[in-house]
Amino acid sequence: MNLGSEEDIHAFIDDEVRGYLDLVEEEILRHVGSGSELDAIASYLIRSGGKRIRPALLIVAFKAVGGDDVSRVVPISAAIEFIHTASLIHDDINDEAELRRGIPTTNRKFGHIKALVAGDYLFVKAFEIGGMYPPEVIQMIADACSDLAAGEVLQNDHRYHVHMGRDVYEEIIRRKTAALIRGSLKVGAWLGGGTEDEVNALVEFGDLIGTVFQITDDILDVRGEVGKTGKPRGSDIREGQITALAIRALQVLEGNDRDELMRILASHRQSEEEVARAIALIEASGSVDDAYAYAEDYAERCFAALHRLPESEYRDRLELAVETIMQRAY
Amino acid sequence: MNLGSEEDIHAFIDDEVRGYLDLVEEEILRHVGSGSELDAIASYLIRSGGKRIRPALLIVAFKAVGGDDVSRVVPISAAIEFIHTASLIHDDINDEAELRRGIPTTNRKFGHIKALVAGDYLFVKAFEIGGMYPPEVIQMIADACSDLAAGEVLQNDHRYHVHMGRDVYEEIIRRKTAALIRGSLKVGAWLGGGTEDEVNALVEFGDLIGTVFQITDDILDVRGEVGKTGKPRGSDIREGQITALAIRALQVLEGNDRDELMRILASHRQSEEEVARAIALIEASGSVDDAYAYAEDYAERCFAALHRLPESEYRDRLELAVETIMQRAY
Numbered sequence: 001m002n003l004g005s006e007e008d009i010h011a012f013i014d015d016e017v018r019g020y021l022d023l024v025e026e027e028i029l030r031h032v033g034s035g036s037e038l039d040a041i042a043s044y045l046i047r048s049g050g051k052r053i054r055p056a057l058l059i060v061a062f063k064a065v066g067g068d069d070v071s072r073v074v075p076i077s078a079a080i081e082f083i084h085t086a087s088l089i090h091d092d093i094n095d096e097a098e099l100r101r102g103i104p105t106t107n108r109k110f111g112h113i114k115a116l117v118a119g120d121y122l123f124v125k126a127f128e129i130g131g132m133y134p135p136e137v138i139q140m141i142a143d144a145c146s147d148l149a150a151g152e153v154l155q156n157d158h159r160y161h162v163h164m165g166r167d168v169y170e171e172i173i174r175r176k177t178a179a180l181i182r183g184s185l186k187v188g189a190w191l192g193g194g195t196e197d198e199v200n201a202l203v204e205f206g207d208l209i210g211t212v213f214q215i216t217d218d219i220l221d222v223r224g225e226v227g228k229t230g231k232p233r234g235s236d237i238r239e240g241q242i243t244a245l246a247i248r249a250l251q252v253l254e255g256n257d258r259d260e261l262m263r264i265l266a267s268h269r270q271s272e273e274e275v276a277r278a279i280a281l282i283e284a285s286g287s288v289d290d291a292y293a294y295a296e297d298y299a300e301r302c303f304a305a306l307h308r309l310p311e312s313e314y315r316d317r318l319e320l321a322v323e324t325i326m327q328r329a330y
Numbered sequence: 331m332n333l334g335s336e337e338d339i340h341a342f343i344d345d346e347v348r349g350y351l352d353l354v355e356e357e358i359l360r361h362v363g364s365g366s367e368l369d370a371i372a373s374y375l376i377r378s379g380g381k382r383i384r385p386a387l388l389i390v391a392f393k394a395v396g397g398d399d400v401s402r403v404v405p406i407s408a409a410i411e412f413i414h415t416a417s418l419i420h421d422d423i424n425d426e427a428e429l430r431r432g433i434p435t436t437n438r439k440f441g442h443i444k445a446l447v448a449g450d451y452l453f454v455k456a457f458e459i460g461g462m463y464p465p466e467v468i469q470m471i472a473d474a475c476s477d478l479a480a481g482e483v484l485q486n487d488h489r490y491h492v493h494m495g496r497d498v499y500e501e502i503i504r505r506k507t508a509a510l511i512r513g514s515l516k517v518g519a520w521l522g523g524g525t526e527d528e529v530n531a532l533v534e535f536g537d538l539i540g541t542v543f544q545i546t547d548d549i550l551d552v553r554g555e556v557g558k559t560g561k562p563r564g565s566d567i568r569e570g571q572i573t574a575l576a577i578r579a580l581q582v583l584e585g586n587d588r589d590e591l592m593r594i595l596a597s598h599r600q601s602e603e604e605v606a607r608a609i610a611l612i613e614a615s616g617s618v619d620d621a622y623a624y625a626e627d628y629a630e631r632c633f634a635a636l637h638r639l640p641e642s643e644y645r646d647r648l649e650l651a652v653e654t655i656m657q658r659a660y
Contacts, residue, residue, distance in 0.1 A: 131468030138461030
């Protein structure tokens, strides 16, 4: 239930976008590249990789509405990456996670006290950069961060919550998974001088692509190959995350099957046999096919939103992002 | 080693200042007073009391340099209180603290996950408000927050660090204890239209009064009455905080006494007998009197800094703040 594995979403980052992202990397290091202990802790996860999806989306959105001088959005793109990193660092503290991107988490490497402080520091750095921009941009970033926080609380409240429906599922995505994506696209479109409808179209696109990503991520938790996804099947089940597939399965299954799935998903400590049984029940319910249809529907809505933008190679790149997300689930 | 007990510093908040703080309270509730779960968690500690020392200092500094319309600094005063609260909430998570202001900490009441998110959210709210102000103000707030984070790391690195000298002690104060006080005074003085020297004088004053506060707090850890300070004697020793008194005692004691004090202060788990013995050694070293002289010296420097401001009732209030801090240690 997290935008953890981003391997497949970044096909839209071609050489041109990669060139812009190099500028973002330089900007990042200008802010957290000193030799200080705090900078070292705060930049540890940033330096460990990450695809810079959000900065890339911001820049492509900027260009897609006719924005010209990319250097104008490079600092705020770095700020978005700081916020994303801060939220990952704090999530890892909350989950007592030990590994991210194949290396020890910040909390594991530096201890949770310093990790917490480093996350705070990255939020502050982000808003320090935000201060260079018009108040509207700060408001957009603050809104995204507030949504992120509210989404985290909402998601936390609904772990193991087997009576959760699609309405709450989509609300969690809108709040948490999509918040920074939406914020990135909005900032890029606004600074690029997009019309009100273009800005709105990209904001909608942010929610929609976030949903496509989450549904396909949910599919991979049942169908994925460990080598590709980087995590064992059933991780969502173990963490108490109620996926789109689980919601559907609980709707269509009946009798003992439904009772059993509900019992396993609600349990805070499942055996590996129970996790495997839950996956089997979800598969048997037909909810994988349903999830493909659900994702396809949202992908179509992504394309519709994008078609409110003028035709351009940048709009094509955003379409490509949706397509590659869909492909990874097949 | 924390600005926890603020009972005695607030004598300078008279009826006029109290009236301004009422406006700050209204502003606070405008931002975190909705019925949402996140607002409820984020405002829990704020609603539990707190003397609003930093907002009061900001407003008094604003008036002391000739600022006129207090409504202009009410929102940023609320922002400063948000940052202060966020740092307390995160500190309590880090310390696994159970009580603050006589009630369960946010982490204890809502769990550490939600407490962490609520702290993040308050940082965001603070910068959202900051976005209404000129970039210079955002930079001042960001600098204070960055110092706060660096100070927390520095302090953490020097717990149980018996070879710490006064240079590091004062650096930790400057970074952590004084950071937001200094930032509040700077923002108030700058928005009040103070001259460069007036702004600098109030920034210096912030560091100096922070130091006076910390030294007297250290004295109270050895000499204070539990009923007044709200915490048992020797708390700093138990937490591995190396106080001004400990630094001095380790300098002047010799032979076995010095070795014993060093051993106790460096120990991560002391018996109550050892804590009592450490207090006795510190008392016997004469470092309490030394600390009084140390604090008096800084109090004098506070007054000197204030005398670079024009005479006014607001300057008098800042003097009064120093005097009441000094008095509490006697």
